[in-house]
Amino acid sequence: MAVLDSFINFINYYILAFNSLHNSDLEIWQSFKKGDKIAFAKIYQLHAKSLLNYGVTLRISSNLSVIEDCLQDLFLELWQSRENLADTDSIKFYLFRALKNKLMRTVKYDFSKSTDEIDETLGGDLFEASIERILIEEESQKERLERLKVAFDGLSQRQREVINLKYYHQFSNAQIAEIMELNYASVGNLIQKALFSLRQSIHISIHLFLLIFSSFIR
The missing domain is CATH 1.10.1740.10 (RNA polymerase sigma factor, region 2, helix turn helix motif)
Structure with a gap:
């Protein structure tokens, strides 16, 4: 010993x-x-x-x-x-x-493949863990996370990826552009469209939305 x-x-x-x-x-x-x-x-x-x-x-x-x-x-x-x-x-x-x-x-993945053909049971917990850190107490945590998870799963494949890279892994837009093989402007547009879609889906207050938005757009 x-x-x-x-x-x-x-x-x-x-x-x-x-x-x-x-x-x-x-x-x-x-x-x-x-x-x-x-x-x-x-x-x-x-x-x-x-x-x-x-x-x-x-x-x-x-x-x-x-x-x-x-x-x-x-x-x-x-x-x-x-x-x-x-x-x-x-x-x-x-x-x-x-x-x-x-x-x-x-x-041999094809990004043109419909997201409906992909298993949607994976990745939800990861999004919940990342987004929970920036939410404020406006409603019960369980209900809030369920609404966000449903909204997140409703995003396109690339929208989910760009949000995950930007917020959860904290890559810059330039780095995301290289990882996703997009130009810099396309990354910004993709993030904005994803955030707009999330806000429309979960109907959060403008104050809460701006907290989330500011975490993604720098």
Whole structure:
């Protein structure tokens, strides 16, 4: 037991030392590219959960196992090709774009496909968790979230994605444009149309709507 405790303490010390020496995304990424397994583990620990949530919210596939497999394959491919990867100062942005591309290649997803053909049971909890943080107490929380969930599910595929990227993952409009392969102006228009649709659907007060609106448009 003493030996095990000593080993655990050593690992914890190593991770703390790594964290103190590598503060920026660029430093962590460059360490990973050089074969640092602690840096690789840190990248996975920091981003795997949000990547899985993003994959679910995209609804490119309604099969959670497919999304999980793509995520695992992505990290495996990153490790295997690490020496040839370009530098990045935003690991999260890099990974989100890579996962979306991988999912689309795997599923051969067509964005012209009707949203009625896609499983609508996934992604609702993620939206509820993100939007709840900016709502004020105007009515009961349960009723409010139910109304928002229904309204969110009524948005188009791209409207759901742009709202998720903008608010929940806090990407800039420029980054969203790259991830979604749209021009900058189209991203702004898509966000505005989605928010207008949400407001029309749930009939919230102008004060509450502006709180939500200001969180998306910067």
